[in-house]
Amino acid sequence: MHATPMVSVVIPTRFRPGLVTRAVRGALAQTLSDIEVVVVVDGPDDATAAALAAVDDPRLRVITLERNGGAPHARNAGVDAARAPWTALLDDDDEWLPEKLATQFAAAQRVRARLPIVSCRMYNRTPRAEYVIPRRLPAAGEPVSEYLTVRRGLFHGDGFVQTSTLLAPTELFRRVPFTVGLRRQQELDWTLRAAALPGAEFVVADAPLVIWNQDEDRPRISLTEPWQAQFAWVRTIRHLFTPRAYAAFLMSVVTSMAAPTRSPHVLAALWREAHRHGRPGMIDYLTFLQLWVVPPTLRHRLRDAVLRRRGAAGRAAEPVDGAHGSRTARGDLAQPLVAGFRDVRP
Structure with a gap:
């Protein structure tokens, strides 16, 4: 490895020694080998420290924070410690395919923008x-x-970005740190703020390069956040959405969180906000209606049936080789596949 690596891989973790060790080994196995892997342990964690100490590779650096500050804080600490001109993010329960960094780095070189934000497709396994x-x-x-x-479909979204898909200049991650305290939509928040900078451009590599393992039966602490917090957050960054996008987000993601209240007052508040500051389309009205009317279990079944049928004819049917593991979100693609999607499934 050169004195200064080409890419710094930042992995925040806490209390998941087995998962983070798997993530680290996958990062170290990249065909683009001129990297460093910076694991940020978000607070004292002896088991994780011991597991990482068993990884014998000089490219691995472990930073243990004095106290738990949450994933955005840990990511920011990792970026601050990064030595490479490029940084890639990896969550501890995700996996990379061996060509992930090489493919994305090649894509970044083809972008004329000074600050490319490179995402990629991923295998979503539940x-x-x-x-x-x-x-x-x-x-x-x-x-x-x-x-x-x-959205272009009633039971699924089309666009997507997730933490473990992101590669960008380290400079950009430092200029636009992750919002500490934000529990959901961390990637959407970051991507919209970063893409708004002069010289930035968001691109998606066509190949699926990440495995997103999801155990839908294991709860997430982040799923306990009330819809009001998400509603308040999106209004603070409304200027980063087009009116069409703002209405779509309110009538899908925020609505999916608020629907369990069955409150006419909540329904009316979201409807008013979407019309006052957004421009809903027909699919948004249909999504809004089905989220309030159709039971979640039935939505899940319809979603899976639609994706299986479409996948049988194309890309969605591609196999995941060697994928195994766990994830902690719950599956409801009645909302769009958006940044931070791991944290918005009800």
Whole structure:
């Protein structure tokens, strides 16, 4: 490895020694080998420290924070410690295919923008279904906010970005740190703010390069956040959405969180906000209605049936070789596949 590596891989973790060790070994096995792997242990954690100490590779660096500050804080600490001009993010329960960094780095070199944000497709594996996301790449000139939020189907979204898919200049991650305290939509928040900078461009590599293992039966602490917090957050960054994207996000993601209240007042508040500051499309009205009317279990079954049928004819049917592991989100693609999607499934 050169004195200064080409890419720093930042992995935040806490209390998951087996998962983070798997993630680290996958990062170290990249065909683009001129890297460093920076694991940020988010607070004292003897088991994780011991597991990582058993990984014999000089490219691994472990930083243990004095106290738990949450994933955004840990990511920011890892970026601050990064020595490479490029940084790639990896969550401790995700896996990379060996060509992930090489493929994305080549894509970044083809982008004329000074600050490329490179994502990629990924294999989404749950106990009930398996498919490749995102279903499509951004269209030429398509606003990033619309690609990530506007739906073309009733039971699934098309655009997508997730932490473990991101590669960007380290400079960009430092100029636009992750929002500490934000529990959901961390990637959407970061991507929209970063893409708004002069010289930034968001691109998606066509190949699926990440395995997103999801155990839908294991609860997530982040899923306990009330819908009001998400509603308040999106209003603070409304200027980063087009009116079309803002309405789509409110009428899918926020609505999916608020629907269990069955409150007419909540329904009316979201409806008013979407119309006052957004521009809903027909699919948004249909999504809004089915989220309030159709039981979640039935939505899940319909979603899986739709994706299996479409996957049988194309990319979504591609197999995941060697994928095994666990994930902690719950599956409801009645909302779009957007940044931070791991944390928005009800």
